[in-house]
Amino acid sequence: MYKPDRFSSNDFKELKERETWDFTEKIYLKYKKKWAGPNIDVYIFPAAGGGLFSRHSGKSGVSFANMLFLFLPSDIAEDEVEALFVHEYHHTCRINSQKKGLEEFxxxxxxxxxxxxxxxxxxxxxxxxxxxxxxxxxxxxxxxxxxxxxxxxxxxxxxxxxxxxxxxxxxxxxxxxxxxxxxxxxxxxxxxxxxxxxxxxxxxxxxxxxxxxxxxxx
Structure with missing residues (x-):
């Protein structure tokens, strides 16, 4: 469960000021077209910090067949967002192509x-x-x-x-x-x-x- 706090609230404001949702949508549309990928919902949250599931700079993600979640630090560069999105959206595309539920994996x-x-x-x-x-x-x-x-x-x-x-x-x-x-x-x-x-x-x-x-x- 995602639990916001004062720090994540500040990060959210910074992400919004940097138009993170706008450039993430452009990345999504780019790979949806390139890969003939599925229509999905993409949710963005401020990162809660580093840890086992982080890739670089505290960012991480979770994917499902019809949606994915990105957890981003406020200072993340656009190319880092793209790398994370590619990883997670590839999951979504493969999950859909394999024709079986995640519980069967x-x-x-x-x-x-x-x-x-x-x-x-x-x-x-x-x-x-x-x-x-x-x-x-x-x-x-x-x-x-x-x-x-x-x-x-x-x-x-x-x-x-x-x-x-x-x-x-x-x-x-x-x-x-x-x-x-x-x-x-x-x-x-x-x-x-x-x-x-x-x-x-x-x-x-x-x-x-x-x-x-x-x-x-x-």
């Missing part, structure tokens, strides 16, 4: 969802706008963690506690390991196979994994 689905979204950021906004998790671990570390910790749990559903712990890297799991594994799997896929935005929305999660060294079947 497995850990594998969530990992690939995050990896694809961050590659969308890299492609459309540049590497410097990627999340910190993209370079947090070496390829060898991720492969080892995949085999030992992640692969045995890929069928966990989104509403299961262990799903969230692995994806976000809550103790005893390494921080953001699910996000990092997703990025690395998609990176490996892009090295070997033809990649497009349309494919990133429509292809099943298993397809991206089975074309890399992280194959689901040993």
């Amino acid at each position: 497995t850990l594998l689905d969530s990992i690939i969802l995050e990896g694809l979204a961050e590659h969308a950021v890299e492609i459309h906004c540049g590497k410097k706008f990627r999340g910190s998790w993209c370079s947090r671990y070496s390829k060898e570390e991720i492969r080892n963690l995949w085999d030992k910790l992640i692969k045995p749990q890929l069928k966990l559903k989104k509403n299961e506690r262990l799903h969230q712990k692995i994806l976000y890297g809550e103790r005893p799991y390494p921080p953001l390991i699910g996000y990092a594994a997703g990025y690395e799997i998609v990176r490996g896929f892009r090295e070997k196979k033809s990649f497009s935005t349309k494919l990133s929305f429509s292809a099943p999660s298993e397809y991206f994994v089975d074309q890399t060294l992280y194959k689901l079947e040993s």
Whole structure:
């Protein structure tokens, strides 16, 4: 639940003065056209500070099939908003294309969802706008963690506690390991196979994994 306070009220006024809603709408219309994406509602709130879910400078977001939420610091640059929007709107586009509810998503689905979204950021906004998790671990570390910790749990559903712990890297799991594994799997896929935005929305999660060294079947 979002809880406003005196500081968030001041941030809201600053965001409004900087016409954040106007330039965010332009970003939305740009990618809706570019990706033939769905009509959605976009909600903007002042950021409540940094934390696990923050990307850079305290910004974060949450996506659903028909809406997304952006939590923004008052001094955020327009290109940072675009990077966050690309990540979250890619989620929305893929969720709609996969034709299943979020409650049906497995850990594998969530990992690939995050990896694809961050590659969308890299492609459309540049590497410097990627999340910190993209370079947090070496390829060898991720492969080892995949085999030992992640692969045995890929069928966990989104509403299961262990799903969230692995994806976000809550103790005893390494921080953001699910996000990092997703990025690395998609990176490996892009090295070997033809990649497009349309494919990133429509292809099943298993397809991206089975074309890399992280194959689901040993």
